Amino acid sequence: MALRHAVLAALLDGEYSGYQLAKAFDAGVANFWHALPQQLYAELTKLEADGLVAGRQVIQETRPNKRLFQVTEEGLAELERFAATTAKPSFIRDDLLVKVQAVDRIEAAPVIGQLAARARTAAAKVGILEQLAARLRGGRDEAEFLAHGTRLGPYLTCLRGLAFERETRDWCERSADILRARYGEGQQP
Amino acid sequence: MALRHAVLAALLDGEYSGYQLAKAFDAGVANFWHALPQQLYAELTKLEADGLVAGRQVIQETRPNKRLFQVTEEGLAELERFAATTAKPSFIRDDLLVKVQAVDRIEAAPVIGQLAARARTAAAKVGILEQLAARLRGGRDEAEFLAHGTRLGPYLTCLRGLAFERETRDWCERSADILRARYGEGQQP
DNA sequence: AGAGTCATGTAAGCTGTTACATGATTCG
DNA sequence: CGAATCATGTAACAGCTTACATGACTCT
DSSP states (O other), X not given: OOHHHHHHHHGGGSOEEHHHHHHHHSTTTOSSOOOOHHHHHHHHHHHHHTTSEEEEEEOOSSSOOEEEEEEOHHHHHHHHHHHHSOOOOOOOOOHHHHHHHTTTTSOOHHHHHHHHHHHHHHXXXXXXXXXHHHHHHTTSOHHHHHHHXXXXXXXXXXXXXXXXXXXXXXXXXXXXXXXXXXXXXXXXX | OOHHHHHHHHGGXXXXXXXXXXXXXXXXXOSSOXXXXXXXXXXXXXXXXXXXXXXXXXXXXXXXXXXXXXXXXXXXXXXXXXXXXXOOOOOOXXXXXXXXXXXXXXXXXXXXXXXXXHHHHHHHHHHHHHHHHHHHHTTSOHHHHHHHOSOHHHHHHXXXXXXXXXXXXXXXXXXXXXXXXXXXXXXOO
C-alpha cells in the first residue's frame, strides 16, 4: 500500500494526468518511486473512488482527452498518517548484483558488458538529476535554498537520487575495470 | 524469476540450509538480494525439483534436522545463461523517500525521527560490511586481493553494499539536520 | 521463567509485471 | 511513410508479504 502514497506525494507538485505521472515514475526522474503506467491508471481510479484525489476531464481537440488529478484534503490527511507510521527498511533487489556475485564462477564477459552499460545509464541520469536540482534551486545557492527555499522535499529526494546514481556509475566502472584486468575485454552491448 | 538466480549465486559459496540462507538474505548481510524465509524454502523446493540444486538431509540430535543444498552442474549452467541475458534496470522503492518527498507539506517531526533511525541502521550495516570485506580480503591489501584473490564476486557486491550504506547514512543524517534546522527537533523513535 | 535460536513449512492475500488493445497526431 | 508521442485502460500471471503453525533447546 505504498504506491498510493507515492502518487499522492507526486501530486503535491500540481495537477497531473496518468500519462504524465507514468513518465515521471518511469526511468528518468523517478527519484523516490517507480511504477508502470498500468499501475498508475489503476491506482488513480482507486484513489479517486476513495476521495483522496479529485480528477477533472480536460477536453482536447488535437490530442486525446485526459484527466488531471489533484490531492484532496482527505488525501493530504492520508499522507500525514502514512508519514507517521514507521517506515519499513528498504531492500536491494538487483539482477546485476546477482550476476556480479557469481562472476568468478561463470563467463565474465557479458557481466562486464552489462556493468559498462549500467555505468552509462547511471551517468546519463546524473546529468538529468543535476539539471533537476539546479531547476529546483532556481538560482539560489544551495545553503540559501536549504534554509529558505520552497519544495524542500523534492530537492532532498533529488540529492539522494544524485548520490545514488553517482555511486552506481563509479562502482560499475571500477568493477568493470577490475574484471577486465582479470578476464579480458568483455563486449559493450 | 530472479530469486532463483540469487539463491544459486548464494549457494556458490558452499552448502547452506534454508534457515542459513534466510539469515543471509535478511537484514545484515543481504548485499545483493533480499528475501523472506518462506520464499527461500519454497524456492529451494522448486530448484531441487528442477535439478538445479541438490539437497541432502543432515540428522542432528540436539537440533532439528536440516537439509543442506548445493548447486548442481545444471544449476551453474542456468546461472551462466541468466548472466548472459541483459539485466533490467533496478528501481528505487523506498517508503522513507516518499515521506521525504512530501515533508514540506506534512508534519516533519516523524519523518525526521525516521531519518535518524535509518541513519543508525545504515551506520550499523557499514560496520558489519567492513568486517565482511576484511574477512573476504583475508589479510591481503585491497589491490593485491582484487588482482589475485578468490571469490572476487562477493567482494565486489560487498563494496557496493558498503558504498550504498555509507551514502544512506550520510544522506539521512544531513537531511535530518536540514529539516531540524527548519522545523525543530523531531523525536527519535 | 521467558526470550531467542534452530528448523521447516502452509495458506491467503496483496502488489507488480507482461501481454494485449485502440487510435489520432506529430516529427524526421 | 514509419516511428514516436499522447492518452487510457483490461486481463492474466508471477512474485512478494502477512499470518499462522510447530516444537525442542539454550542463554540470561
